[in-house]
Amino acid sequence: MGADSNVAPVIIKRKKVVGGGGHHGGAWKVAYADFVTAMMAFFMLMWLLNATTEKQRKGLADYFNPTIAVARISGGGTGMLGGDNTFSEMTLPQVGTGATSERPAESDSARGTFTQGEAQDAEEEALRELEQKLLGRTGESALDDGLMRHIVTRLTDEGLVVELYETAESRLFDDSGRPTPLLERLAAAVARVADMVSNPVAVEGHVRAYPIVLAKNPAWDESAQHAGHMRDLLWREGLDRDRVARVTAHADRDPAHDNPMDPRNTRLEVIFLRDR
Known part of the structure; x- marks a missing residue:
């Protein structure tokens, strides 16, 4: 004999439990590490300002300035993997103005001499x-x-x-x-x-x-x-x-x-x- 069709079906609800009590104590460590790094860089800057001359500070600034050529000629090789560095005369952007050490203009500054x-x-x-x-x-x-x-x-x-x-x-x-x-x-x-x-x-x-x-x-x-x-x-x-x-x-x-x-x-x- 078949099952009674009037019996209400049994519905099973399974609730998905999402854990919300996880560990949240690591963010401050990252922030603190960034702060310590910044302070170390700051004190190193203060030390350099006190321990160097004006000429040395200008040299340090020029070293980190990517727009200033650090060599008069190319530092690249001539072999299979050779080439020009980014500051060589033939690699620098040419806008039709200015001068270089190999192609000086008439002004004393462009010729590398002092007024x-x-x-x-x-x-x-x-x-x-x-x-x-x-x-x-x-x-x-x-x-x-x-x-x-x-x-x-x-x-x-x-x-x-x-x-x-x-x-x-x-x-x-x-x-x-x-x-x-x-x-x-x-x-x-x-x-x-x-x-x-x-x-x-x-x-x-x-x-x-x-x-x-x-x-x-x-x-x-x-x-x-x-x-x-x-x-x-x-x-x-x-x-x-x-x-x-x-x-x-x-x-x-x-x-x-x-x-x-x-x-x-x-x-x-x-x-x-x-x-x-």
Whole structure:
């Protein structure tokens, strides 16, 4: 006998359970890692700004600038896998204007030469870098703390003036007029940084005033002797002899302090002259 057709069918409902209580604690780690990476890059940037010169920073910026050619000629080979680099003259986009090193225009800049203003700016920058190197403003000094208090620098229209001062406790010359070990160390430091530029050098000697009761004032002879000794020390430390343009004695006619007998008026000036 067949089944009763009036019986209601049995309906089975199966509910799909979707888990909603999963782990959600990993997103902050990714964000934190990005933050730490950014902070590391920031502090590295701050360190580079403090530890490099303006010229070095420009070089770093140019290195990461893809629009500046890093070589004058192609770096590609000539073999089967050779070719031009992206900065070679034949690969660079040609828009019909401008110039290259192989096809210069009539202007000095396109020929790779400096105009007078550009040359002066480059010289000014070189002298400032020499000054910063000598005084340790770039993080590394050519002088130790004991020598630093005997030196003062200034940029003038004539060039970079490096003044070496004598004090009552530390003298540049002994009683016989011979250089002391202090002056020898100062001369060695100046000669080391002198290689950073090719400017001619002038050496000038100054002495403090002597009492007017002296029958003969030795200031002229003494300042000339001091300047000559400084020139010889620079030569001994490796300065090219041809770079010395002049050696001058000023006696006590140009004191650095109001008191003409102040020991600090006994000083030497090494001037890195500007190219005229």
